[in-house]
Amino acid sequence: MASFVEDRLRELGLALPPPPAPVATYIPASRAGNLLFVSGVIPVRQGQPLFRGKLGQDLTVEQGYEAARIALLNALAIIKEELGSLNSVRQIVRMTGYVASHTGFHDQPAVINGASDLLVAVFGVSGRHARLAIGVAELPLAVPIELELIVQIEENLHG
Amino acid sequence: MASFVEDRLRELGLALPPPPAPVATYIPASRAGNLLFVSGVIPVRQGQPLFRGKLGQDLTVEQGYEAARIALLNALAIIKEELGSLNSVRQIVRMTGYVASHTGFHDQPAVINGASDLLVAVFGVSGRHARLAIGVAELPLAVPIELELIVQIEENLHG
Amino acid sequence: MASFVEDRLRELGLALPPPPAPVATYIPASRAGNLLFVSGVIPVRQGQPLFRGKLGQDLTVEQGYEAARIALLNALAIIKEELGSLNSVRQIVRMTGYVASHTGFHDQPAVINGASDLLVAVFGVSGRHARLAIGVAELPLAVPIELELIVQIEENLHG
Numbered sequence: 001m002a003s004f005v006e007d008r009l010r011e012l013g014l015a016l017p018p019p020p021a022p023v024a025t026y027i028p029a030s031r032a033g034n035l036l037f038v039s040g041v042i043p044v045r046q047g048q049p050l051f052r053g054k055l056g057q058d059l060t061v062e063q064g065y066e067a068a069r070i071a072l073l074n075a076l077a078i079i080k081e082e083l084g085s086l087n088s089v090r091q092i093v094r095m096t097g098y099v100a101s102h103t104g105f106h107d108q109p110a111v112i113n114g115a116s117d118l119l120v121a122v123f124g125v126s127g128r129h130a131r132l133a134i135g136v137a138e139l140p141l142a143v144p145i146e147l148e149l150i151v152q153i154e155e156n157l158h159g
Numbered sequence: 160m161a162s163f164v165e166d167r168l169r170e171l172g173l174a175l176p177p178p179p180a181p182v183a184t185y186i187p188a189s190r191a192g193n194l195l196f197v198s199g200v201i202p203v204r205q206g207q208p209l210f211r212g213k214l215g216q217d218l219t220v221e222q223g224y225e226a227a228r229i230a231l232l233n234a235l236a237i238i239k240e241e242l243g244s245l246n247s248v249r250q251i252v253r254m255t256g257y258v259a260s261h262t263g264f265h266d267q268p269a270v271i272n273g274a275s276d277l278l279v280a281v282f283g284v285s286g287r288h289a290r291l292a293i294g295v296a297e298l299p300l301a302v303p304i305e306l307e308l309i310v311q312i313e314e315n316l317h318g
Numbered sequence: 319m320a321s322f323v324e325d326r327l328r329e330l331g332l333a334l335p336p337p338p339a340p341v342a343t344y345i346p347a348s349r350a351g352n353l354l355f356v357s358g359v360i361p362v363r364q365g366q367p368l369f370r371g372k373l374g375q376d377l378t379v380e381q382g383y384e385a386a387r388i389a390l391l392n393a394l395a396i397i398k399e400e401l402g403s404l405n406s407v408r409q410i411v412r413m414t415g416y417v418a419s420h421t422g423f424h425d426q427p428a429v430i431n432g433a434s435d436l437l438v439a440v441f442g443v444s445g446r447h448a449r450l451a452i453g454v455a456e457l458p459l460a461v462p463i464e465l466e467l468i469v470q471i472e473e474n475l476h477g
Contacts, residue, residue: 024427025434026449030411032353032470035191037412040450056297093189094196096307098452101297108299109183116184131185132199132307134257135297138374138419138453140426148414148450152191194350215456252348253355255466260456267458268342275343290344291358291466293416294456311350 005086008122009076017045019077028078031153035093038078038149042140043070052142055135056105059144067145068097068114075115075149076122088154092119092129096148101135108133115147164245167281168235176204178236187237190312194252197237197308201299202229211301214294215264218303226304227256227273234274234308235281247313251278251288255307260294267292274306323404326440327394335363337395346396349471353411356396356467360458361388370460373453374423377462385463386415386432393433393467394440406472410437410447414466419453426451433465 009016019028022039029038043050051067053059059067080086097112099105112133119127139146168175178187181198188197202209210226212218218226239245256271258264271292278286298305327334337346340357347356361368369385371377377385398404415430417423430451437445457464 022449024431024449024451025438026413027446028448030409030446030448032409032411032468033192033351037448037468039412039448040414040452091189091191093191094198095185096199098450100453103297105297106299106301108297113183120184128186128189130187130189130196130198131181131183132257132305133183133299134199134295134305135259135299136452137296137455138421138423138426140424140451140453142424146450146452150191150196192351250348250350252350253357254344255358262456264456265458265460267456272342279343287345287348289346289348289355289357290340290342291416291464292342292458293358293454293464294418294458296455309350309355 005122012121014073016077016080017073019081020044020074029082034153034155036082036151036153038075038151040146040148041071041074042143042146043067049141049143051144053144054100054102055111055144056102061107061110064111064144065114068112069118071145071147072115072118075147079151083153089123089126089151090154091152092123092127093150093152094130096132096134098134098136098139098146100139100144105135108135164281171280173232175236175239176232178240179203179233188241193312193314195241195310195312197234197310199305199307200230200233201302201305202226208300208302210303212303213259213261214270214303215261220266220269223270223303224273227271228277230304230306231274231277234306238310242312248282248285248310249313250311251282251286252309252311253289255291255293257293257295257298257305259298259303264294267294323440330439332391334395334398335391337399338362338392347400352471352473354400354469354471356393356469358464358466359389359392360461360464361385367459367461369462371462372418372420373429373462374420379425379428382429382462383432386430387436389463389465390433390436393465397469401471407441407444407469408472409470410441410445411468411470412448414450414452416452416454416457416464418457418462423453426453
């Protein structure tokens with residue numbers, strides 16, 4: 001069966017990274033019924049941050065937007081590893097975007113759009129999700145973004 | 160059928176606002192089985208913040224409490240729009256209250272009570288929820304409060 | 319039936335505290351289907367914080383690790399009270415660790431490991447969970463840690 005979702009990723013010029021290894025004693029994702037809870041993803045590749053610093057101080061909104069895209073690709077890599085295929089995603093249910101924010105920075109939504117826009121570009125209507133955008137003090141490895149995702153999976157994969 | 164929950168809102172002198180439009184590429188709420196995940200709600204009306212600033216610096220606990228009530232009314236407006244009626248709520252499952260907090264402010268629970276108290280006033284026992292209160296650095300539009308809600312809906316509405 | 323999970327707690331030299339009373343108008347946990355959403359737990363005993371302050375300023379990573387363990391014991395006490403026995407836990411689905419973080423502190427994962435390591439020690443493979451670690455500005459009662467947990471319960475307890 002063709003991998004439609006990954007075709008769209010390719011059309012966008014994007015490739016899935018290897019799924020990031022947890023940096024501590026937890027697992028990349030956990031399934032309960034037909035919900036998949038994905039561990040926090042950040043803009044790293046092979047354990048190295050691609051962006052460091054805070055919005056409103058060290059990084060522009062455009063850089064934050066790109067960091068959110070990279071973090072989301074890590075989430076997609078985890079989801080694919082868990083489900084076998086991104087086509088098994090029925091719906092992206094919810095995403096929370098935590099944005100490391102310097103005092104006075106209030107444009108968290110524009111930053112998290114980097115991930116939201118990509119979800120809709122890749123999954124279409126199934127990528128439309130409920131969302132929160134929160135500005136936080138500090139994130140692991142000094143990255144500017146961490147994403148939380150809850151995904152509904154196709155019933156036939158119900159574990 | 161009478162709208163009991165909205166009757167209680169009226170008795171409290173409250174009216175539902177129009178549901179807030181998302182300020183970015185996401186949707187107001189997402190359903191997975193009989194769980195409804197509501198997007199982050201903040202104390203805005205027609206896109207304009209009714210409160211701005213941080214607790215412990217710009218706003219009193221009483222103002223924060225009122226801001227939490229207003230944010231919650233936005234959540235109720237979204238839930239009504241999604242379900243057709245607030246009577247279709249079986250249980251408010253969980254709420255997280257993110258409170259923009261100046262250094263040294265630790266009274267997040269008293270602020271979030273503005274939303275929790277209103278949930279119980281409006282829904283009765285169905286409004287009793289698990290909760291977290293978190294003090295964060297900055298929130299979108301400089302608002303002092305953002306709420307996360309997960310709602311269980313009546314089985315006959317199971318999508 | 320023997321309480322295997324509590325046996326493991328005893329072997330670790332740990333005892334469950336009385337479940338913490340909510341400090342405001344909410345409930346300790348809420349069930350939706352076979353998911354149990356636990357309210358935010360912090361390192362308190364009988365309402366008194368055992369640790370206060372921020373990581374990167376007032377507390378070492380080792381102290382934060384211990385605070386996370388204590389917060390988790392409070393979560394376990396709540397879960398036992400809700401389910402009757404910790405053996406009714408099918409899976410710890412997700413944990414979010416909010417760490418009160420001074421500017422420049424980025425070792426949230428090492429702190430939250432205090433809770434993650436204990437979950438795995440106590441529940442074995444059922445304790446392996448998805449996780450987020452977030453550095454926040456301030457927490458209630460000036461504690462350094464707050465934990466969010468979602469737990470899947472055994473089907474025969476499905477409410």
